[in-house]
Amino acid sequence: MIPLAWYIALSAVLFTIGALGVLVRRNPLVIFMSIELMLNSANLAFIAFSHAFGALSGQVFVFFVMAVAAAEVAVGLALIVAIFRTKHTINVDEMNSLKG
Amino acid sequence: MSLELLLFLILALIAIASALGMLLSRHAVYAALFLVLNFATVAVFYLLLNAPFIAMAQITVYAGAIMVLFIFVIMLLGTEVLPPSPVLPWQRPLAFLLALGLLAESVYLLFFRQRLTLSLPATIDPFSGPKAIGQALFTGYLLPFEITSILLLVAMVGAILLTRKER
Amino acid sequence: MHFSEAMPAGFFSLAPWIVFFPLLGLLVNLIFGKRLPERAIGWIASLASGAAFVVSILLALSLREHAEGTRVLLAEWIHIGNLRLDWAFRVDTLSVTMMLVVSGVGTLIHIYAIGYMHEDVRFKGDPGRYRRFFVFFNLFIVAMMILVGGDSYLMLFVGWEGVGLCSFLLIGFWYDMDTLGRPSWANSNAAKKAFVTNRIGDFGFLMAAFLMFWSFGSLNFDEVFAQAPLLAQAMPGLVIAMTLFMLLGVSGKSAQIPLYIWLPDAMAGPTPVSALIHAATMVTAGVYLIARSAPLYVTVPAAQYLVALLGATTALFAATIAVGQYDIKKVLAYSTISQLGFMVAAVGMGAFVAGMFHLVTHAFFKALLFLSAGSVILGLERGHHHLAHATHHGKEHDPHAHAEVFDPGDMRNMGGLRKRMPVTFWLYLIGTLALAGIFPFAGFWSKDEILADAFREGYQAVYWLLTIAAFFTAFYMGRQIWLVFFGEARHEAAAHAQESPWIMTAPLMVLAALSVLGGALNLPGLHSLTSWLEHTLEMVHPGEFIFPVAALSTVLALLALGLSWWVYGRRPLVAGQVDPLKQAFGPLFIALENKWYVDEGYWAVFVNRYIALARWLAEKVEWAFWHEWFHDTVLVSGFNFLSQKVLHLRLDRQVVDAFFDGLATLTGRIARRLSPLQNGFVRSYALMVLSGVVLILGYLLLKG
Numbered sequence: 001m002i003p004l005a006w007y008i009a010l011s012a013v014l015f016t017i018g019a020l021g022v023l024v025r026r027n028p029l030v031i032f033m034s035i036e037l038m039l040n041s042a043n044l045a046f047i048a049f050s051h052a053f054g055a056l057s058g059q060v061f062v063f064f065v066m067a068v069a070a071a072e073v074a075v076g077l078a079l080i081v082a083i084f085r086t087k088h089t090i091n092v093d094e095m096n097s098l099k100g
Numbered sequence: 101m102s103l104e105l106l107l108f109l110i111l112a113l114i115a116i117a118s119a120l121g122m123l124l125s126r127h128a129v130y131a132a133l134f135l136v137l138n139f140a141t142v143a144v145f146y147l148l149l150n151a152p153f154i155a156m157a158q159i160t161v162y163a164g165a166i167m168v169l170f171i172f173v174i175m176l177l178g179t180e181v182l183p184p185s186p187v188l189p190w191q192r193p194l195a196f197l198l199a200l201g202l203l204a205e206s207v208y209l210l211f212f213r214q215r216l217t218l219s220l221p222a223t224i225d226p227f228s229g230p231k232a233i234g235q236a237l238f239t240g241y242l243l244p245f246e247i248t249s250i251l252l253l254v255a256m257v258g259a260i261l262l263t264r265k266e267r
Numbered sequence: 268m269h270f271s272e273a274m275p276a277g278f279f280s281l282a283p284w285i286v287f288f289p290l291l292g293l294l295v296n297l298i299f300g301k302r303l304p305e306r307a308i309g310w311i312a313s314l315a316s317g318a319a320f321v322v323s324i325l326l327a328l329s330l331r332e333h334a335e336g337t338r339v340l341l342a343e344w345i346h347i348g349n350l351r352l353d354w355a356f357r358v359d360t361l362s363v364t365m366m367l368v369v370s371g372v373g374t375l376i377h378i379y380a381i382g383y384m385h386e387d388v389r390f391k392g393d394p395g396r397y398r399r400f401f402v403f404f405n406l407f408i409v410a411m412m413i414l415v416g417g418d419s420y421l422m423l424f425v426g427w428e429g430v431g432l433c434s435f436l437l438i439g440f441w442y443d444m445d446t447l448g449r450p451s452w453a454n455s456n457a458a459k460k461a462f463v464t465n466r467i468g469d470f471g472f473l474m475a476a477f478l479m480f481w482s483f484g485s486l487n488f489d490e491v492f493a494q495a496p497l498l499a500q501a502m503p504g505l506v507i508a509m510t511l512f513m514l515l516g517v518s519g520k521s522a523q524i525p526l527y528i529w530l531p532d533a534m535a536g537p538t539p540v541s542a543l544i545h546a547a548t549m550v551t552a553g554v555y556l557i558a559r560s561a562p563l564y565v566t567v568p569a570a571q572y573l574v575a576l577l578g579a580t581t582a583l584f585a586a587t588i589a590v591g592q593y594d595i596k597k598v599l600a601y602s603t604i605s606q607l608g609f610m611v612a613a614v615g616m617g618a619f620v621a622g623m624f625h626l627v628t629h630a631f632f633k634a635l636l637f638l639s640a641g642s643v644i645l646g647l648e649r650g651h652h653h654l655a656h657a658t659h660h661g662k663e664h665d666p667h668a669h670a671e672v673f674d675p676g677d678m679r680n681m682g683g684l685r686k687r688m689p690v691t692f693w694l695y696l697i698g699t700l701a702l703a704g705i706f707p708f709a710g711f712w713s714k715d716e717i718l719a720d721a722f723r724e725g726y727q728a729v730y731w732l733l734t735i736a737a738f739f740t741a742f743y744m745g746r747q748i749w750l751v752f753f754g755e756a757r758h759e760a761a762a763h764a765q766e767s768p769w770i771m772t773a774p775l776m777v778l779a780a781l782s783v784l785g786g787a788l789n790l791p792g793l794h795s796l797t798s799w800l801e802h803t804l805e806m807v808h809p810g811e812f813i814f815p816v817a818a819l820s821t822v823l824a825l826l827a828l829g830l831s832w833w834v835y836g837r838r839p840l841v842a843g844q845v846d847p848l849k850q851a852f853g854p855l856f857i858a859l860e861n862k863w864y865v866d867e868g869y870w871a872v873f874v875n876r877y878i879a880l881a882r883w884l885a886e887k888v889e890w891a892f893w894h895e896w897f898h899d900t901v902l903v904s905g906f907n908f909l910s911q912k913v914l915h916l917r918l919d920r921q922v923v924d925a926f927f928d929g930l931a932t933l934t935g936r937i938a939r940r941l942s943p944l945q946n947g948f949v950r951s952y953a954l955m956v957l958s959g960v961v962l963i964l965g966y967l968l969l970k971g
Contacts, residue, residue: 002108005210007149010112012206014138016199017119023195023954026182029128029174033135036166037119040142043154051149056236062154063237066161067248071255073166077173078259084177093187096947188951195954201961205968213968 007048014041028080028090032073039069108148115141126181128174132167139163153230277329281322282339282356285366285412288318293405300398309381312401316377316408320370326363334802336360338418345421349484355418357488361803364623364796365415365555368630372547373408375774379638380404380539382770383645387537390648391441391448400440400537407433411548415555420476420486423556427472427520430549435462437540438533446535447672454535461529468519468526475512478505492562499566510563510570513556514577521553522604523581523611528866530604534596538641541596546603546637547630554607554626557614561804565617572726574615579721579732582608584863586739590746590848591859594676595640598747601862602702603633605736609717612729618720620789620797620807625717627796628709628785632701635778639695640676642767642775643751646688647675650763673760678750680758682839687764692752694775699748701782703741703824709785711821716789718820719813734820741824745831754839 014037021034043062050058084090118141121134139162146155237245292315300308330336336359345352356362380400388394410429417423439458445451480486482505483494499506517523522530533545544550557564557574564571582605589601606629613622651673674680685692701708704715714737721730756762766772789796791812801807834847849856858864944955 002104002148006108006112007145009207009210010115010145012210013116013203014119016203016206017116017123019202019957020195020199021123023198023950023957024192025123026950027128029170029177030122030131033122033131033170036162037122037135037138040139040162043158044142044145047146047149047151047154051151056232059151059154059233060236060241062151063157063233064244064248066157067252070161070166071251073169074255074259075262077169078262081173081176082262090177091182092950093948095949096187188946188948191950191954195957198954198957198961201965202957205961205964209964209968 004048004052008045011041011045011048014038014044026092028083028092031092032076032080036069036073039065104148111141111144111148115145129171132170132174135170136163136167139167153233156230277333278322278325279329279333279337279339279358281325282358282416283341284322285319285326285356285370285416286409288322289315289405289408289412291315293402293409296398296402296405300402303398305385305394305397306381308398308401309377309384312405313374313377313381315405316370316374319408319412320367320374323363323366323370326358327367330358330360330363330802334360336802350480350486352419352421352486354422356416357418358416359803360799361555361558361623362415364627364800366412368551368627369408369411369415369548372630372634372778373411373543375777376539376543376547376634376638377401377404379542379641379771379774380537382768383539383638383641384537386645386648390645390652391444396440400437403433403436403440404539404543407437407544407549411552414552418487420479420488420491423559424469424472424476427516427552428469430544430552431462431465431469431520434465434533434544434549435459437544438536440536440540446676447674449672457529457532457535461533464526464529465519468516471512471515471519475509475516478509478512482509488559495563495566503567506563506567507570510560510567511573513560513563514570514574517553517556517574517611518577519553520556521550521607521611523553523577523608524584527581527585527604528869531597531600531862534594534600538596538637538644541600542634542637542641545600546633550603550607551610551626551630554610554614554622557611558619558623558804561614561617561619561806564615565806571615571617575612575721575726575729576615578608578611578613578615579729579736580608581605582612582736583732583739584608586736586743588859588862589743590739591856591862592743593678593846593860594674595643595678595681595747595751596637596676598678598743599633599636599640602636602740602743605740606633606702608736609714609733612733613717613720616720616724616726616729617806618717618724618810619804620800621713621716621720621810623800624789624796625713627788628701628713628782631778631785632698632708632710632782635694635775635782636698636702638771638775638778639691639698642691642771643681643684643688643695643764644675645767645771646684646691646764647680647758647760649765650687651675651760653763653765654759673758675760678747679840679842681751681761682754682757683752684756684761684764685752687756687761688766690766690772691775694772694779695752696748697779697782699744701785703744703828704737704820705741705824705828706817706821707783707786709782711817712786712789712791715812715817715820716791716810719816720810722813722816723811734823737820738823738827741827742831745828746835749831749835750840753836755841757840757842 018034018036018038018041021037022031025031025034043065046058046062046065050056050062080090083095087094115138118134118138122131122138125131125134139158143155143158143163146152146158292312295311295315296303296308303311336357339356339358341354341356344354384397384400388397388400407430410426410433412426414423414426414430417426435458438461439455441448442455442458443450443452445453476486479491482498482502483491485491495506515526519526530545530550534541536545564574585601585604585608589598589605592598592601606625610622610625610629613619613625697708701710704711718730718733718737721733756764791810794809797807797809838847840846846856849860861867944951
């Protein structure tokens with residue numbers, strides 16, 4: 001019997017690590033991986049709640065999140081490839097054209 | 101301390117450790133491998149939480165397809181080890197500080213405010229099996245399911261369009 | 268006096284046509300006149316006036332059977348509360364008498380004017396004004412008919428103002444020249460003088476009307492007269508005020524002291540105008556007004572006495588001035604004032620029939636005299652024109668090119684016209700004898716009736732004033748005859764004067780016949796006019812023929828004529844000679860020449876004061892005070908101070924502008940501080956998102 005709070009805490013820790021990865025890493029591939037980790041932590045929370053409350057919709061939502069994540073990764077990696085083609089680097093610190 | 105709790109703690113430790121490994125590893129390949137490990141651990145959690153279909157999907161979609169895609173792109177672009185960044189010198193300490201704050205807030209919320217005393221049994225419930233998921237998807241969630249298929253199609257077309265060589 | 272409101276009997280329903288016919292003539296000439304030949308215009312106008320005369324005759328015929336008269340309603344006008352004022356014609360013996368005079372004499376003068384204006388517009392050099400003259404003339408008939416036909420004081424006032432307007436328009440007919448045809452504003456100034464003077468009189472009329480409305484609640488003749496005796500008993504002061512205010516109106520319109528001064532200047536108008544408006548009809552409107560208001564006047568004897576005295580004084584005063592005038596029309600103008608004084612004195616004494624009688628006969632012979640004077644003037648113009656053509660034949664045709672300005676109205680330029688213009692001479696002589704009051708001419712009977720009434724009613728002062736005035740009347744008329752028609756021509760133009768055509772002399776002959784026979788209207792013993800008018804004026808009674816009075820006035824008139832022969836006829840004036848009376852009396856005659864300096868007195872007392880006041884108001888009050896000081900200094904500088912110093916510098920610059928400038932600076936400063944955050948690095952933005960998450964989550968947790 002594991003308390004629900006522990007699962008949620010684990011999910012929070014993983015989410016924090018993912019967020020930290022987005023913030024501190026400069027390799028866009030790793031940033032993407034961190035995002036995947038954050039999504040994953042959210043999924044974990046979904047499944048835990050689904051199990052706790054006996055509701056199937058949590059699992060259905062996780063299924064949709066996975067589909068969205070797959071699509072996101074496909075497009076995101078395509079973007080990275082396209083950027084690398086033009087700039088010959090994938091260092092995010094060299095991409096500051098959003099500056100006003 | 102029961103066996104379940106022991107299993108949870110070990111798995112949680114592995115998951116956190118692999119996540120930190122992804123975070124801290126200098127090479128993208130290592131990061132990807134750590135992430136695969138993390139995903140696999142989470143899949144075990146899913147099994148524990150009576151979600152076998154999601155656990156399988158986690159293995160195949162995440163650890164399989166998505167991570168293979170990552171590895172493939174890393175292979176394509178080369179693993180570039182980036183030099184220390186001259187810009188944003190305060191980004192890193194500030195990020196750690198904020199992460200710590202977030203974590204503290206979460207822990208405070210979970211263990212001192214909400215008091216989620218509900219405990220979860222690690223049992224196999226036949227009603228949460230693939231059959232039940234399939235029924236739910238093709239009845240109540242049919243429209244979102246179909247929209248998901250369109251989303252995947254658009255992502256596919258977008259990915260092809262973005263990586264296509266200019267003529 | 269109760270009028271049946273039922274369908275008017277006889278020809279009474281035709282009454283509005285006395286206005287409509289002249290109106291029709293006016294409109295035809297106004298609309299189609301441009302395409303019509305001159306003669307047609309004149310005849311249309313004359314026919315319009317003649318049609319009104321025919322209607323008047325028909326009305327008179329109906330009155331013979333229904334002497335009580337009637338009221339012909341044309342249209343409703345003002346109905347407010349209990350006040351009911353309509354466009355209604357009052358057909359009774361008094362109004363029809365006036366209508367007959369106005370339209371009858373008016374028609375004759377219209378016909379005369381066909382010939383007169385034909386030449387006048389050519390001598391004055393603007394034939395285009397021929398049509399305008401007849402339009403104005405018909406308009407005058409319209410207004411005069413409204414005046415005499417009206418059923419209420421308000422309708423009478425409409426006509427009163429209408430004739431005033433026509434008078435103004437026709438005095439200023441040659442508005443851009445003086446009486447001698449030189450470019451000047453003299454004629455239009457004369458018109459303005461007449462108009463302004465009449466305004467003062469109209470003020471009196473209006474005050475009287477307001478008082479009537481205030482005290483009687485009505486302006487209809489019947490309602491006012493019905494209540495007058497009661498009010499006179501209760502508040503005599505109010506009725507006296509009413510009648511005296513009305514007297515002010517009368518003295519304006521009928522040229523009595525103190526407002527007579529406009530009439531001599533009104534001779535600036537063409538001679539038919541002087542004859543019709545300023546001798547025969549319009550100026551008698553005041554007499555008609557008093558006769559019409561007879562029920563009002565008889566209730567207040569004090570006012571009656573004042574009216575009579577004012578008329579008698581005017582009669583004598585004007586008669587003396589007439590002696591000292593040289594202009595043929597000016598003499599007649601003062602004579603008119605004098606004769607109007609006779610009438611006003613008569614109606615003031617309560618001798619309404621005598622006043623109306625004299626009004627009618629005076630209309631005949633004064634129109635005759637004026638028109639004959641016009642004939643004389645045109646005769647001289649013709650002679651002058653003839654001379655100009657004879658001397659400058661083939662070189663120039665413009666008679667105005669003469670250096671010497673010829674005054675065809677100055678009697679000193681005349682003389683000996685008896686041979687040159689025999690018809691005019693005889694006509695003029697008849698008019699003179701009628702005016703002088705020689706038996707058996709019309710003037711004798713009417714003037715004698717006034718004198719007899721004054722004598723009989725015990726108005727001693729009035730009687731003697733009028734008798735002396737009658738003496739002067741005969742004298743100045745005799746003087747005119749001797750100066751104009753006898754002796755030798757004192758000017759080349761007079762020597763070559765030409766007789767007037769038949770279209771001018773024919774109406775004069777009719778008028779001359781009327782001047783001779785007019786006395787038959789009210790012969791002593793027959794009293795036909797008295798019995799005619801007593802249907803309307805119930806208080807009148809037939810006058811008696813008092814032989815001593817008649818004898819005295821006749822003897823005095825003959826004496827005056829003889830005296831005038833002794834002074835002017837015995838040794839005719841020669842060219843350049845001073846008037847014999849001037850040699851004899853010196854300063855006195857000069858005073859007469861200058862009309863007793865009344866105009867100068869008015870200038871000194873009123874006009875100059877008024878001008879000074881107006882100038883003071885304009886220069887000091889309006890310009891210096893209001894404009895220069897108040898507006899420019901107080902308002903403008905105050906406004907400048909307020910707007911520039913206070914609002915602009917203090918409020919706008921230092922408060923409003925400063926606030927918004929500060930806001931702009933602040934925004935810019937904050938933006939410059941914040942812009943480094945927008946560094947373009949997505950990681951940095953993500954950091955901010957996370958910090959937001961942490962902060963909001965922390966806030967929610969702390970909040971509880």
